[in-house]
Amino acid sequence: MGWLRFRSLVNWLRSWVTEAQNGQTEGKAKLCQLPPLWSVSLRRRLADWTIPDPYVTAVGEQLSEAIDNWQTDPKASNNLVIFSSPVDDTDALLERVIQSAMLEGLEVRYPLPWNHRPKDVQSITEQFQQALDDGQDQAEDIEVDDPDALAQRRVMIVVPPLEQCFLRCIGGWQGIEWLRDTVGQQPQYFWLIRCNTWAWEFLNRVCQVGAYFNCQVRLPELDKAQLASWLIPFAQRLQPETGHQAETETEHEHGDEDGEPDFEDWSWGTLADLSMGSAAVAKALWLQSLRLRETDWPEKIVALEDHWSLPVPLQQLAPTLPGLPDLEAEDNYVIHALMLHGLMSRSHLALSLGQGESVVQVRVQMLRQAGVIQVNHQGLSIAPDHYPKLCAQLSNNNFLTGEH
Amino acid sequence: MPAIPWGLTLAQIEQAEEASELLDSITVLTVINAILSLLLAYGLMTIVQALANWLSERVPRRFRLIIKQSIPFWKGIILLVLIAHIGNLFLDISEQNLLALTGTIAVALGFAFKDYVSSIIAGAVALFEAPYRVGDRVTIADHYGEVVSYGLRGIRLHTFDDDIITVPHSKTWSEAIVNANSGSLEAQVVTDFYVDHTADPQMITDILYQAAYSSRFTQLKLPIIVVMAEKPWGSHFKLRAYPMDIRNEPAFRSDILRRAKAALAEMGVTYPKLPTVLIEDDD
Numbered sequence: 001m002g003w004l005r006f007r008s009l010v011n012w013l014r015s016w017v018t019e020a021q022n023g024q025t026e027g028k029a030k031l032c033q034l035p036p037l038w039s040v041s042l043r044r045r046l047a048d049w050t051i052p053d054p055y056v057t058a059v060g061e062q063l064s065e066a067i068d069n070w071q072t073d074p075k076a077s078n079n080l081v082i083f084s085s086p087v088d089d090t091d092a093l094l095e096r097v098i099q100s101a102m103l104e105g106l107e108v109r110y111p112l113p114w115n116h117r118p119k120d121v122q123s124i125t126e127q128f129q130q131a132l133d134d135g136q137d138q139a140e141d142i143e144v145d146d147p148d149a150l151a152q153r154r155v156m157i158v159v160p161p162l163e164q165c166f167l168r169c170i171g172g173w174q175g176i177e178w179l180r181d182t183v184g185q186q187p188q189y190f191w192l193i194r195c196n197t198w199a200w201e202f203l204n205r206v207c208q209v210g211a212y213f214n215c216q217v218r219l220p221e222l223d224k225a226q227l228a229s230w231l232i233p234f235a236q237r238l239q240p241e242t243g244h245q246a247e248t249e250t251e252h253e254h255g256d257e258d259g260e261p262d263f264e265d266w267s268w269g270t271l272a273d274l275s276m277g278s279a280a281v282a283k284a285l286w287l288q289s290l291r292l293r294e295t296d297w298p299e300k301i302v303a304l305e306d307h308w309s310l311p312v313p314l315q316q317l318a319p320t321l322p323g324l325p326d327l328e329a330e331d332n333y334v335i336h337a338l339m340l341h342g343l344m345s346r347s348h349l350a351l352s353l354g355q356g357e358s359v360v361q362v363r364v365q366m367l368r369q370a371g372v373i374q375v376n377h378q379g380l381s382i383a384p385d386h387y388p389k390l391c392a393q394l395s396n397n398n399f400l401t402g403e404h
Numbered sequence: 405m406p407a408i409p410w411g412l413t414l415a416q417i418e419q420a421e422e423a424s425e426l427l428d429s430i431t432v433l434t435v436i437n438a439i440l441s442l443l444l445a446y447g448l449m450t451i452v453q454a455l456a457n458w459l460s461e462r463v464p465r466r467f468r469l470i471i472k473q474s475i476p477f478w479k480g481i482i483l484l485v486l487i488a489h490i491g492n493l494f495l496d497i498s499e500q501n502l503l504a505l506t507g508t509i510a511v512a513l514g515f516a517f518k519d520y521v522s523s524i525i526a527g528a529v530a531l532f533e534a535p536y537r538v539g540d541r542v543t544i545a546d547h548y549g550e551v552v553s554y555g556l557r558g559i560r561l562h563t564f565d566d567d568i569i570t571v572p573h574s575k576t577w578s579e580a581i582v583n584a585n586s587g588s589l590e591a592q593v594v595t596d597f598y599v600d601h602t603a604d605p606q607m608i609t610d611i612l613y614q615a616a617y618s619s620r621f622t623q624l625k626l627p628i629i630v631v632m633a634e635k636p637w638g639s640h641f642k643l644r645a646y647p648m649d650i651r652n653e654p655a656f657r658s659d660i661l662r663r664a665k666a667a668l669a670e671m672g673v674t675y676p677k678l679p680t681v682l683i684e685d686d687d
Contacts, residue, residue, distance in 0.1 A: 065568050149556055168617075169616045169618050170611060170614040170618055170667040171614065171667070172618065201624075202624065204616045205617070205624045206614075206624075319425060337618070337620065352620070353619075354618070354619065354620060354659050354662065354663060393464065396464030396467070397463070397464045397466065398465050398466060398467045398589050398590075399647045400623075400624045401647065
């Protein structure tokens with residue numbers, strides 16, 4: 001917790017200084033924001049951009065090791081929990097990792113057909129029971145110490161993210177308790193579980209999941225080189241087809257004597273620090289740092305759907321963390337609930353807060369206008385660019401957080 | 405013609421001389437200086453109080469109590485400087501004068517300002533012993549509330565009913581002071597539940613634990629405990645939990661009650677029926 005506060009203070013100072021510098025650079029070089037239409041389009045493309053290799057490597061290696069142990073040692077753990085932050089999307093990562101597991105001859109089963117919380121949260125236990133009914137019958141026939149049983153260990157079960165399997169209300173985490181008890185009773189299956197760190201902290205307090213699911217891997221923090229090698233190809237694809245690379249004002253100012261820019265090292269390092277090494281936060285901050293020269297502003301703004309490259313070159317300012325609006329005490333509870341549950345509907349948010357939907361809606365509207373939370377057709381979630389500051393905000397207000 | 409009491413007259417003359425030695429020459433300038441100093445000190449204390457209150461309500465919770473608790477310290481410093489300055493203006497403190505001065509003060513305090521001075525001394529002692537600090541939730545003589553001000557003579561409590569109660573520091577000499585949080589943000593809140601003897605205690609306990617775990621106000625870093633006691637008319641459950649901020653105590657208790665009562669009603673739990681004798685006693 002102390003490290004989080006120190007880090008947040010350093011990042012706040014850094015953002016403050018960088019913002020002042022950016023203001024000067026913007027004025028001098030006459031830069032302007034991207035047209036909103038382009039921003040939306042770039043955000044979509046970034047969402048579909050490849051997963052950072054360090055994520056795939058870290059999770060893949062851990063999964064492979066855990067499966068090997070499970071298949072060779074009758075007493076080895078039969079589960080792996082993948083931790084991520086509330087703003088990280090792990091669906092694509094899981095797909096990549098599972099593909100490699102399937103190559104090793106494992107059968108992969110998805111007992112529940114959803115990745116987002118069903119409307120009736122109390123029905124999750126029943127859904128699990130129905131989906132895994134066969135497994136329970138088989139489990140009774142299998143001797144744990146029988147060496148032949150190891151040969152039958154060929155099935156991996158992938159459950160929806162844990163934060164989507166519960167709601168903070170009486171009876172709201174029965175599904176988690178059922179899963180917790182069942183995983184241990186069915187060693188013939190390997191269970192792949194995802195959970196955001198905030199939900200894990202909560203569940204660990206209310207139903208001690210940590211004592212049952214003890215094989216864990218956390219998405220690694222991306223450093224500056226990893227971020228650069230991940231996002232520079234994306235930036236290069238955006239440049240006009242004449243082929244020149246992303247130019248920057250800072251590039252001109254801070255270039256080496258031999259003319260080679262050293263901007264990339266500095267900028268990606270700042271991005272890595274500010275984003276806490278999270279790919280989702282880094283994407284959002286990087287997108288915010290993009291600018292156009294005023295002289296390059298297109299006369300007619302057209303959608304970018306069909307072409308990857310932009311008609312004009314992009315400029316890039318040093319990344320900064322956006323400032324938080326003045327938050328009221330009630331806002332903190334809304335933000336904390338969204339951290340805990342990830343993507344969620346307004347009615348579920350009201351249930352988790354124990355307040356009327358109309359009361360919650362007012363706070364949601366305020367936070368949405370301030371850009372702290374985002375809304376899409378699936379529900380409400382935290383805006384990734386605000387995540388680092390919100391962590392510090394909630395920690396300073398005595399909330400149980402998922403970052404230490 | 406009555407005889408002149410020579411002895412008494414000489415004594416009076418000696419006292420007048422001592423007084424003139426004790427008091428430096430009082431001029432208009434020194435009086436103005438003293439008045440301005442008093443006004444300045446009063447202004448500074450008001451500013452410190454207002455600034456600390458304003459700031460403490462705008463910073464994250466973690467810093468609120470630290471800022472509030474610093475108010476008596478700053479006020480004390482201002483007061484000490486003021487006393488030293490005014491003493492320096494008016495008094496010529498020599499060894500002999502000091503004896504005369506303390507004697508005079510002792511007599512004055514003994515008769516006129518005994519209670520006032522007792523409170524001031526108790527306030528100074530309370531600064532070190534800290535039975536209460538600004539921001540704490542305390543119970544003093546049936547009054548429960550948050551300490552919102554720490555003055556020279558007493559403290560002010562802000563109650564749940566939005567009343568301000570002034571309690572002199574001298575109460576610390578004789579009354580028991582119950583401090584709920586003692587400088588920290590959290591304090592244990594006890595919520596009582598009463599159910600009929602026929603209710604399943606395990607089920608009730610589970611529901612109460614879940615009610616506390618699921619409240620948005622609950623500090624999950626601290627323990628939650630449910631205890632049970634049997635009464636002639638039913639079972640008495642006590643849920644002990646901590647809100648993240650003691651200021652949320654009423655909202656926290658209401659939230660837990662609302663959640664638990666809804667779940668208990670769904671499970672068909674019945675509440676105890678008080679015997680007629682008890683109801684009549686209450687009336």
